[in-house]
Amino acid sequence: MTDQEPIAKKYSEAVGGAAITGAVNDAVLIRDLPEGTHVRIRSGDIVEITANPRDGGWLFVKVLESSDSSRIGTDDMAFCVDVIDVVRHVDR
Amino acid sequence: MASLVRSFGDRSLRSLVDLDRGLVSREIYVNEDLYKMELEQVFTRAWLFIGHEAQVPNPGDFVVSRMGEEEVILVRDRKNQLHVFLNTCRHRGMKVCRYDDGNTLVFTCPFHGWSYDTDGRLVGVPYFDAAYKGDMDKSEWGLPEVAQMCNFYGSIWATWDKGAPSFESYLGPYSDTVRRAFQSSDGEDNGVELFNPVYKWRIPCNWKFPGFSFDGDRAHAAMTHRSINVAAIGPQGDAGGGSRAPIRAPFPYTDYEMTVPELGHGGHNAIYEQPGLAEYRDTWFTEPGVDDYYRAMREKKREKYRGQYIVGETALIWPNVNIQPHRILIWHPHSVGVTESWRAYPIDRMAPQHVKDAQRRYMMRYGGPCGLTESDDMENWNYASAASFGTVAKRYPYNFMMGAGHAFVDEQRAPGMTLNYEVAEENQRSRLRRWLEFMEAGSWEDIYPVNPVSPSAGEATKSKSKVES
Amino acid sequence: MLTENEQGVLERLLLREEIEQFYYHEAALLDDRKFDDWINLIADDIHYHMPIRRNVKFGEQARENTSSLNEISWFDEGKRTLAGRVRQINTGIHWCEEPFSRIRHLITNVRVVGVDGDEIRANSNFFVWQNRLQDEVNLFVGAREDILRRDEETGWKIAKRLILLDQNVLLAKVITTFF
Incomplete structure (x- = not known):
C-alpha cells in the first residue's frame, strides 16, 4: 500500500474516474506500483502491470478489460498521466 | 573519393608536423580549432575502447562509457545482444541515462518521457496517438547506435564510421597483443573480468600528452618517477630496492620501441632471444599465497606458448587507449586543455579472492589519481600543457628528434613492426604521423592500409591514397 | 554538586572537546607539512578507505559507495602505503607536491557517535582547500567516519x-x- 493511492482514489472520485479528459493527471505515482496491480487507464481499459521499470513514467501492462475486445490480452505500455486509478492492490 | 583536408585557418596541417626532423608545432596540443577537428576526424572514425562484456553480464545490465567527448551506454539487451548507444534522447537531447551503471527494462527520458528499449528501439512516446496522429514512425527514432561494434575476446570496441575496417584489421600486428591482454594468467582466452568501477578523473592537459606518451616515452621515467622507489609500492615491498614493478625471472631479451607506422599502434616491447616464456619468479612477499596462484598459472601459460616467440606485451592502440595485461588506460578528450582519464583493471575471472584482493590493492596504490606513480606524470602533463598555450611559446616547436632516422625493421622476429632503441620517440612520431593522416583524410578510404603486414606495404598504400587525392 | 544526568552531559562535552582538539591538531600537522608527526597518529592496523561515489538509481543507495571488499576505491590501504606516501613527499622530488601546495583542512560537524572501551567512533565533515603554484585550486568536501583508539603517547x-x-x-x- 503506497501513501499516494488514497489520494489517487480521492482525486479520481472527485473528477469522475475515467472521465478525466485533461492532458495532465499528476495524481497517481506509478513508480512503486508492484507487478500484478490492476489499474484503470484513460481509455477506460483495466490493465495488469506485468513489469514496472520504476522510472516514474511508464508501466508494462497486459489488457484485462476493454470496450475494444481485440485489445484484451494484448501487451501495451501505459504512460503515467494515463493511469487514472488503482483498482486492485497487490502486497509487495 | 572525398577530398583531403589540407589546412586549418591559414596554416597547412603538414606544416605543423615535420616528422623527418622531429619538429611538431605546439598548436596541435593547444589550438581550439584543431581540437574541434580532432573530434570529427579522429574520434568519430577510429575504433575506440568501450568496456568489457563482464561489466554487463545479465540482460538489461548497462554501464555508461564514452567516445571522444560524448557519453555512450554499453547495454546488454533482453535478447542478450550487446549494444553501444549515444546517451541522448532523439526528441530534445536529454540524457536518457544518468546512472553510472545498473539494470533496466527501458531507458526513459526524464524530460518528456520518451522511452527506449534496451535494444535501442523507441517504444514509448507520450500522447503518441492523440498528439502525433500517426505522423511519426517510432522505428525511425531509436537511440543513435554506433556504426560498428566488436566484441574482441570479451573487450568491447566501437566506431561511429561504417567505412572503418574490421577491428582486427585495424589492430594489424597488435591483434595478438590485445587478445593476450584479455587472457587469464594461464593464457586462456576471454579469461578476465574488470574490477568495478572504472576510475574517472580530469587532468588539465590535452589528451595527446598522456595518449601519445604511454608506451612511447621511456625517457620520462628516470626523472619523473625518481621519487617512487622510496615508497616501495611493488608486490615485493622493500625487497629489491622497492621497485614499483614485480620481480621477474631473467630471460634473454632486448627492449625496443616498436610501432606499426601505418596504423599508429606501438609499445615498449621485447624481442626474446629464445622461444617461450620466462619461468615464474616469486614477488608477492607482502601478500601470502598470491605467488602460489600466479606460479601455477604461469606454468600452464608456459606450456601453451612453448616454442613460440612472443612479441608485444603492451601497446598503445591508436588513438587513445593503452592495453596492458593488468590495466587499461583510456584518455578521453574533454576540451582542448582537459583530458578525462579513465582506468580499468582486468583480473583473472577465476582467481581466488585473496589474489583478486592483492592485485586490486596493488593497482590502486600504483596508478590513477591517488596512485603513487602517476601523480608525478600528471603534474608534468598539466604544466607542459599550460606552458604551451602562450603566444611566444607557440613559436617554439616540441622536440621529437630522439632516434629520428634510426628506425629499422626485423621482419623475421617482429613482422610488420618498425623498431628503434628502447629509449626513443619512434612511437610518438608514429602516432603523430597517424594523427596527420586522420586529420587530412576525407574518409576511411584515405587512411586504411589494405594489408598492413609490413612497413613497405604500408608505404605503398599511403602513396596510393596521396595520388588519388 | 552535579546530578547524575549533568555529570553524563559534562563527560560527553569533555569527550567531544577532546576529540575536536585532536582533529584540529591532526589538521595542523597536515597543513604545516609535518607528515612524519601525522603518520605517528595512525594506528598500525588502520584501514584508510575513500570509496568512489556512484550515481545510482533511487532505492540502490546501498551500492552508492564502492566496497572495500571487491571494488575499486580512491584509497583503500593500510599504514604501510600511507607511510610510503609520506616518504615520497619527503624526498623533495615528488613533483606534484614540489613545490608544496598550500593545503588547509577545515574540520567541522564533529560528533562522537559511540564509545566502546578505549575506542570511540567519531564522525566529522571536512573542507580541504588546495592551492598549487599560481592558480591551481582543488576543493575537497566530504565526511569522515573514524574509529579512534586511546593512546598514551599521542592521546x-x-x-x-x-x-x-x-x-x-x-x-x-x-x-x-591526506584527509
Missing part, C-alpha cells in the same frame, strides 16, 4: 577512517593530501 590513534568525498568523476588531477 589518540586513528584506527579506521572512512572518507566520503562528495565527487563522482574526480575533479582534481591527483590527490596528494
